[in-house]
């Protein structure tokens with residue numbers, strides 16, 4: 001099959017690209033390197049078009065090639081602290097419009113990255129039937145992608161699937177710096193022999209999902225029969241204290257947390273995906289517990 005992956009030099013995109021190539025598919029990547037890095041695509045054998053997706057006419061760009069069998073859209077501003085509303089919506093939402101234009105012409109299956117950020121501070125477990133409640137313009141842009149995706153699904157003959165990722169961690173996220181996962185930040189501190197620093201008293205919980213499960217959800221979405229917008233998490237909340245326990249085990253250390261006051265007036269203390277809808281739509285069940293994901297990830301970090 002021929003697939004187009006946008007944001008393919010990024011953390012999740014590159015994991016998807018390399019998995020698709022392992023499964024012997026022909027992959028074209030679009031990325032503007034605004035955050036991704038070429039090092040994520042070690043061994044990549046496909047084509048690469050460099051540029052800002054929100055400004056690309058995909059129909060023109062690929063008119064002399066056979067149509068894609070599917071588009072996996074990951075390209076996005078992922079710095080969630082960007083407050084410039086025009087910039088965020090222009091890149092993220094217009095970027096998705098360019099995908100939709102192509103899909104309408106060629107009747108192409110679309111799988112795209114949405115986010116748990118659409119839920120804001122909705123109560124946990126966050127489920128797809130809750131009203132979106134984004135607290136920043138990043139979450140707002142993802143809510144708009146879901147609106148456009150649902151509409152596109154009614155216009156074309158192929159499924160359109162939105163995956164609301166929760167907190168993803170795993171190989172290939174190093175370039176994200178302070179936006180890399182909490183698990184990676186704590187790993188770096190502990191690897192340097194420092195006590196891991198977390199907000200008092202480390203009991204805040206997140207749905208941390210290993211990138212290999214997120215790749216699997218995308219692969220399943222490439223053969224799903226119906227459209228939908230569903231969560232992509234584990235369905236389990238893990239506290240920061242438990243993450244530190246998992247890292248201590250994987251690193252064979254015994255470092256104790258250093259707690260400090262949370263400076264934020266608002267902080268989402270608990271997130272957990274309801275994954276019933278994902279099971280029904282995609283047949284998705286996460287393969288990794290957080291502890292297993294941490295073990296696999298630390299193995300990778302220690303030996304790469």
Ligand SMILES: NC(=O)c1ccc[n+]([C@@H]2O[C@H](COP(=O)([O-])OP(=O)(O)OC[C@H]3O[C@@H](n4cnc5c(N)ncnc54)[C@H](O)[C@@H]3O)[C@@H](O)[C@H]2O)c1
Nearest residue numbers: 007009010011012032034035036052053075076113165168
């Ligand atoms: N990592 C997470 O925990 C998480 C959680 C929820 C949603 N997401 C979503 O998953 C997707 C992938 O995120 P990631 O964590 O891999 O981040 P990332 O920053 O590593 O990947 C994004 C990629 O898109 C590229 N890009 C950005 N804007 C572009 C544009 N206009 N044109 C072309 N390329 C562009 C970047 O260079 C980068 O390679 C994003 O859509 C993100 O919003 C991620």
